[in-house]
Amino acid sequence: MKQAILFLALAGAAWAAPQDIRFPASFEKLAEKADEVVNISLDADMLGLAANFLSNGKDDQKKVKELVKGLKGIYIRSFEFSREGQYPMGIVEEIEDQLKAPEWVPVISVRSNKKGGDNARIYFRRENGKISGITIVSAEPKQLTVVHIIGLLEPGDLAKLGGNFGIPDMSWGPAGEGDEK
């Protein structure tokens, strides 16, 4: 997925960051085994700082700026392995155990019973009829990705950014549209 291995300066602080879910401590060990690691931790302050560096003039950057305004935190961990079965499914369960109803509701859930099958779940947290958090847990045979976003965000907001900054086109129309060919 990503060529660059990103271990950012904030990685150390990330574990203590005020996020809604706690990433398992075993993620650190997993990072040692993985071929590629993406580690992004942006709290409200960093998001505010990032917003200052997004141009008001350029239309696409303006959209991102608007989207970021409503966010309180973005936390992503993604591990890509060269071989299958490099991470225990217990890690996935450890995360999903923290995403309980009524606060968190799984809106998309794909679970394969086959060994080495794909598993993906998308959870929304709703507050006053609005989405105040999104968590994506994607467990593929060679890749484990957890995306945790806190703040007001609609999937449609992301769709608006499709086609810019490497963000895939996410038209939510009928089957086939926006799918990878």
Add this chain to the structure above:
Amino acid sequence: MDRFERQLRRAMRRVEPPPGFAERVLAEAAAAPGSRGWRGRLAGFLRPPVRRWAVAAAAALVILAGIGYEREMRRRQGELARQQVLEALEITAEQFQIARRHVRKLNAVWEAAEERSEQ
């Protein structure tokens, strides 16, 4: 002892210098141009009020350098945060797309199974 010798002895007799003479000589020697080292010249240059101005200028320079460094660090941090935001949105959108693909794949399987059962 003739007259000449007496005059010579009187002229050559030991006379004590006035009080503070040695200190005055040393001070004059130190103050004389070209007789001081670089430290002496610097000390001479940095006599008030020049010293006050020099200290103020050095302090201003240090403060300006500090502000510049802080701004540069902030700029780098902001640029890094901006890149991270874009990267995060890209990954999130990708994950949405992957999940949606899975759902569509499953829908297709279910629809095919339903069609078969209807036949």
